[in-house]
Amino acid sequence: MEKEMEYGKDYKFIPATSIGSGVTHVVAPDVLCHTIQIVNVCLVGTKEEWVLIDAGMPHSAEEIIELTEEHYGVESRPKAIILTHGHFDHVGAILELIEHWNVPVYAHELEIPYLTGKTDYPEPDPSVEGGMVAKISAMFPNEAINIGKYVEKLPSDGSVPGMPSWKWHHTPGHTPGHISLFREEDRLLIVGDAFVTVRQDSLYKVVTQKLEMSGPPRYFTTDWTAARESVRKLAELRPATAVTGHGLPMAGELLQTSLITLTDHFDEVAKPDFGRYVDKEVH
Template identity: 30%
Template sequence: MNMKQISEHVFQCEFELDVTVDIRIPVHIWLIRNGEDVYIIDTGIECFSDDLIKAVLSIGTPKAILLTHGHNDHIKGAAKLIEKFNIPIYAHQKELIYINGEAPYPKKNDLENTGVANVVEPLKEQTLAHLPIQYYLTPGHSPGHVVYYHEKDQILLSGDLFITSHEDLHPPIRKFSDINENIDSGAIIDKIKPTLICSSHGKNLPYDDRLYKKYVWNYRD
């Protein structure tokens, strides 16, 4: 794991996920420090948990887990963190039927075994009311996918809304996504205008007002 501070209050933990023998993809988990409190954005998979626990404790006291969505590479580490820290975990209401194993995600046949069925609480405005963080519903990759925006630091934690390179926005894996809905959700960046866009599986990308226009041109059907 590599942890780096990307703004005054936001830390990024980078892990690698072995997809095949020859292919590894980065997985980003973010820690938001608010005074002595730490909020964990996504959890990765279970084998990341020990290093993530150390990272969290190195900067403060864990208070909650906030999920962008419930796919395995974002939620499977949650059970171990909850056992260790005894903290609440939140996701958008629209994700809960999938997280709880009540229905398979769209375009998937199997139910999720998240390890935290019936534990995750619905994310509400009051959940973050005491923090300089906003969440926005951005469906497409999953029905209840959200992004988190740290207003003071102007950092957008975009989850799987995009895969980012050093220069451009790219869509997530098509086989699991409603790509046109996902691309429409991406318009949030022109509403927010963050300083930096941080995706779960890409490079940290400075915002400019040409990014989304180019993205739509390249990828929308």
């Protein structure tokens, strides 16, 4: 592996999983959602041209490569890897995947410092209101990784490399450069962690994957004002189907009503009552 690429010193396997781990959901004919332990990656496209969205948990490269070979063929490789953001559970296999495929990675320009070794994320907050996952979040990696020359900023016109029918939307709050992806023709939304469909701070709900719309994971979200605005922005897209970074895909009337409730009652439903980042903004 090239020396210019490295994970943070706190990079490590996290022994957390759910009953959905290893399960692949066909969300659309050209969109797959696959769960790795507690986080989702997406494959978008056909054998002729496809991309990977997010890069899973630490030490998950082999599973991701096997998944892509099963669906697209052993010799295939993505046009690009698109990152919704750079938290450890979304870039956990990125170095190995770059080495295996030699493809570019795209992220929002505000996220690039966390992907080039320049800036560490704020530490996770185990004091935040929430369940057991929040309490143990102090063990989660937060140091910047460095993928050097392989990361490029997303085009400023909202287009997504390798995904011609899609647009990216800046949805900060969980991280400064967080993005979500939307396809107008079928109103399919790939959310990242702007909101999720499981209470990610609750160990029981993470393990059982109880379907329940929630705000972004509390222990890593540092700007709740921006997070509220991002949910409002995504609700205005009126998605028919949403694939989130954590939890099962959600669609139809359940998605519509849940998103309206989350938007209208964000402070009661999503924002914690207390925590290190609740009453101050970190950028």
